[in-house]
Amino acid sequence: MQGRPDSGFLQWRWKPDGCELPRFDPGTFFEIVRGKTMAFIGDSVARNHVESLLCLLSSEEMPLGIYKDTEDRTRTWYFPHSNFTLMVIWTRFLVLDEERVINGSVTGVFDLHLDKMDKNWANKLPEIDYAILSDAHWFFRKNYLYEKGKNIGCIFCGEPGIKSLDIDSALQMVIKVVLNYINNCKKCRNILTVLRTFSPAHFADGAWDTGGSCNRTHPLGEKEIDLASLEWKIRSIQVEEIKRVRPVARRRKKFEVLDVTKAMLMRPDGHPNSYWGNKWMKGYNDCVHWCMPGPIDVWNDFLIALLRRHAFADFTWS
Template identity: 60%
Template sequence: MTCTGMNMKSSSTVFREKIQFGKVERCINMGRRPVRFILSTLFIATIFSIFLLYSPNPLYLISKQGLEQQASSPMQGHKSHQKRESCDLSKGHWVRETRGSFFYTNSSCATIPESKNCFKQGRMDMDFLNWRWKPDQCDLPPFNAKTFLQIVQGKTMAFIGDSVGRNHMESLLCLLSQEEIPEDIYKDSEDRFRTWYFRRSNFTLKVLWTKFLIAGEERMINGTGSSIFDLQLDKVDDGWAKHLPGVDYAIVSAGHWFFRVMYLHEGDNVVGCVYCNEPNVTNRNVDFALQMSFRATFNYINGCKNCSGLVTLLRTFTPAHFENGAWNTRGYCNRTGPFNETEIDLTSSEWQMRNAQVKEIKRARKFGGNQGKRFEVVDVTRAMLMRPDGHPGEHWGNKWKSGYNDCVHWCMPGPVDTWSEIFMAVLRKEAGLSSL
């Protein structure tokens, strides 16, 4: 073996030959500098490996390329970058996929609310779990809790909206708890404002409850709620707004509370009403009131001086699926499988609600872009129009109102978990990691 030959080999080969044959000693005496370089390199590599192994926060050292590799799935493998760029996640259909195991169960997630824990409340069919959302132009990767927590490490995320928005947060909480168990660190007296903390990831997850996003008061008659509301179209609900500074990701949603009699105000003036049918008041559709609510909300966010770096995500309206009646007239939802594309109505009020929301976030993006504000859409309306089988129905632990069915909220686990799959794809794109 020549000294030149030895220099062409790896350091591990050099030391193996030294031990086995004793031939390297002669070369060390002839060329100390190359060996010193090799030893120095080995020493530095060893120290760096020890640092990675024992670092308290090694996730900070993971590159974007590492996240890409970790989150990739076989479904992504043969898609071109150009095709992923053009993929619309909101357009697609549900395909049957029998899963060997679900994302979580009511035994593996301790935070499923009683009212969404459909199996605990007596639901027997399970086939509604065996469907996957398939966008027309690409495949949607399954949720990856580890990658999600890496993306949001050190951040604060707030779900701002009503109980359906909380339903989304509770689903995400269960998905993430399969990777890291969070700490329940705050709950208000009415359990409407809640905070969870993932200590290992230094990630804070909040729910900020609000009926309308904007300020709204129910009219009281003899001390009893009338289900008639006065909404202030030019003022957001301070209950959530005061918590906005310090939030890195805000997921905003609303909708179901707007299907009530409402008087719409700007300042001291009544500018319209919904379902009131008064001769001297302009009659407005539900989607108009919703649109004005989101306009006020996004205007507030764009004007927030203490919201630097905030990313606002709209989660679009999700429909109820009452059949043969409404929630208070014995309507029910007992289907066990999804609709197909031909069975949904894209002229429905639910679709108009979605369009009103999307119109306002486009407007907000146009005006907020120059201020560094970022707006994205988690568009789930079309997918959820097809899932009448995903609601609790009679299986929501009803102890107060006999005969009422819940066809508004969503079973856990269930189709609601797809919201976080779409959410994660949008989040990855916004973070510059990839797009679909």
């Protein structure tokens, strides 16, 4: 709960129309993933998802931490009883990025190379059975996009002679090349690629660096969310790209969507806000990540439902 004094946000749970969503069952999860490797590939929100999953799984089996990088961003856990390996692999943009440096200082401005993958995850792809991808939050800044060394546009730069790109169109370019890369990976085994849709932030009365906060203690109603918002546009292009790659998926490659956007648009009450305990960025509120336990746990309800469907589809009589 990140130290939040209230707990009402724990009492709300997503209910889909026309069906019931079973709660996450760790025993069933381990049966499905026995002997497999699952990697969550993305930024700190991907790690937030993994932390929720670890908490749920630990009631059944405690993992062994077998790898951690120097920045504690990429980690690997092993569950010996189930012979299951779980990874979180840090990447800002999925593709190769280079941060611009001026006079020895980093700028927060990145050059993205669409024809090169981030090796943090690409080098590990052949050993992965389930790849859970997420991307978007790092696109909300000035970024320049390149293809074969040639600039093809930028986000938030407004410079003459450079094509101006919207966040959603730039993100779509990246998702397209990433999914194509996975589909064409010759060394990859029977991999299920799951693209988690955009998890919206809920800053009110300012942005993250201008005093924005998220003080709500109740969810929004379905009629209160904006399905014409940028968040929904991002979600729509993510779904569109999965639909595009499915008909051309190579043998034993499968692509799915973990669609969390609508559920999370309704949960401005579920963020740590000022209770995130960060020692390095005091004075800023966290309305991007999610409290645990909290609304993010439903992502794993969605995930196991998706995995069960695939496990059943892959079952054959011997």
